[in-house]
Amino acid sequence: MSYLKLENLTKEFVGRGGEGIVRAVDNVNIDIQEGEFLTLLGPSGCGKTTTLRLIAGFEFPTAGKIVLDGEVINEQPPNQRDMAMVFQSYAIFPHLNVFENIAYGLKIRRLPAQEIKEKVRRVLELTELTGLENRAPNALSGGQQQRVALARALVMEPKVLLMDEPLSNLDAKLRELMRTEIRRIQQSLGITSVYVTHDQVEAMTLSDRIVVMNQGRIEQVGSPQEIYRHPQTEFVADFIGRTNFVPGVVKAVEGQNVVVEALGRPLTIPLAERMLREGQHVKLVVRPETIQVVKGDAQYQGIIRWASYLGNVVEYEIEVAGQVLIAVDYDPRHTVIHSLEAQVGLNLLEDCLYLLPENGAD
Ligand SMILES: Nc1ncnc2c1ncn2[C@@H]1O[C@H](COP(=O)(O)OP(=O)(O)O)[C@@H](O)[C@H]1O
Ligand SMILES: [Mg+2]
Incomplete structure (x- = not known):
């Protein structure tokens, strides 16, 4: 049984450059299993971010369905979807220290202070940020800011973790390290994850399955090995490796x-x-x-x-x-x-x- 299901998902925008209607996501069907790490991979503009934002509820579909754990969630606002998103820009609050940043969502949920402390302590450990609780964001390295963004998402214990090119602001060495970290954390929590990247190496190393997208449509869905060894289209063969x-x-x-x-x-x-x-x-x-x-x-x-x-x-x-x-x-x-x-x-x-x-x- 699939856990998160995208059914004939379509999103149209009125083009910004006067080009009429842009179909950013075109009849996409994906079944995501519980605990699976799924990556949307494709060139810039192929509809990855839009698909992720539809899942998160920051956009609403023109047509099709999003089903989470058996329930159609098309109409639900983001804060009711039990998902958390990590953005490329990190989007951490500059005026809050590390602890406050991570605790923010739990405070809004009005959890007792002691419980918040305990939950934050656990994710600090998981993301190897212990000891940096009182740091201001501008006193953190790029890699540490990235970890804070991840910790802030994980602390909410979401049903689904969404990540949009979270490593693209890091230098090559750090990106490699964080790639391993993200996979390790995802595996240890068994958290269902949808990851967006245009970087095929990232997709290959992180994912259980990869969805290759092109112009809003799915070209192929498969394990990294399937995609590499048996590309179904010239586009996939050319894009991967x-x-x-x-x-x-x-x-x-x-x-x-x-x-x-x-x-x-x-x-x-x-x-x-x-x-x-x-x-x-x-x-x-x-x-x-x-x-x-x-x-x-x-x-x-x-x-x-x-x-x-x-x-x-x-x-x-x-x-x-x-x-x-x-x-x-x-x-x-x-x-x-x-x-x-x-x-x-x-x-x-x-x-x-x-x-x-x-x-x-x-
Ligand atoms: N809010 C919007 N208004 C108009 N067009 C948009 C909007 N968001 C995305 N698009 C268009 O939809 C297409 C897919 O964009 P996006 O999902 O951001 O691609 P990706 O994340 O794969 O780079 C692009 O052509 C983009 O210009
Ligand atoms: Mg994008």
């Missing part, structure tokens, strides 16, 4: 495999859930790490057009049969770094390849 799209033609379907001719040679690829027929034009999704670059005999021969040594990996651009492929070599010994214009062999890990129909979804 890096991809070489290689055109191919289906030559035969043989049991659990499909034979595809690509770059002038047949490849045997595991048959995914799609229906394929002989002669059909497809696109192979070839991740850079599924191309092995070797010296001598191989499936393909290519010419190194670019090589970048990044320390942990070497990235190549290799021309094969008129197409340039990106390959990533993860060998930590890097005994060979191929030079520009060198002729190399390429082997594709056929069991890691995936097929898309030529014109997007079937």
